[in-house]
Amino acid sequence: MPKQIRFIKSAVLEKDYPVHKKAEVAIAGRSNAGKSSFINGLATNKIAKVSSTPGKTRLLNFFDMDSFVLVDMPGYGFAARSGDEIRDWHKMIEVYLNSRESLAGLILVMDIRRSWSEDEELLRRFSETQGFPLAVVLTKADKMSRSQMLQAINKLKKETGLSAVFATSALKKTGQEEVEDYIYDNWIKA
Ligand code: GDP
Numbered sequence: 001m002p003k004q005i006r007f008i009k010s011a012v013l014e015k016d017y018p019v020h021k022k023a024e025v026a027i028a029g030r031s032n033a034g035k036s037s038f039i040n041g042l043a044t045n046k047i048a049k050v051s052s053t054p055g056k057t058r059l060l061n062f063f064d065m066d067s068f069v070l071v072d073m074p075g076y077g078f079a080a081r082s083g084d085e086i087r088d089w090h091k092m093i094e095v096y097l098n099s100r101e102s103l104a105g106l107i108l109v110m111d112i113r114r115s116w117s118e119d120e121e122l123l124r125r126f127s128e129t130q131g132f133p134l135a136v137v138l139t140k141a142d143k144m145s146r147s148q149m150l151q152a153i154n155k156l157k158k159e160t161g162l163s164a165v166f167a168t169s170a171l172k173k174t175g176q177e178e179v180e181d182y183i184y185d186n187w188i189k190a
Contacts (some may be wrong), residue, residue, distance in 0.1 A: 009060070
């Protein structure tokens, strides 16, 4: 169900995280993976605009989604960035993922045509060591046939050992509701 989403605040440091009583769902992905488009598909208003505002692209952006708080993490994919920036990103997500008590799970957004890399593996390891669930949202499923899409899902499940892998298309508006239902049933309601 599309809903209105309210921007709460941006933060880098733990002391600046918002105080509230809801569960948090974090969302991360390589730059250009389709994260903003996916988030916009969850809302009737275009919240991801906030996250791409200059000055906010390197921060954690917190949004109230009614039943939970969505934490939009800055995009990764480090080729064009300096060593310092990479370290800052690591530090920020590490502190958040390792310390946030209200964290219910992490959504990893990935272009369906890409393969699993070190950056995704880093996030998978955080989820394993910290014991929070991880779901993978494959985007741009409209770029391939249905059988290729099913193949991509199965390949990723095998490679990563993850069971929550979903294919979506922001263009065709498919798959998003399945992800929302999964998250609500398994991470929020439970
Ligand atoms: P972000 O950097 O991860 O937030 O990625 P964006 O949401 O800005 O998307 C990056 C590019 O991929 C844009 O040109 C989008 O229009 C395109 N894109 C995103 N989702 C889809 C999709 O489901 N299908 C197709 N064909 N293109 C998409």
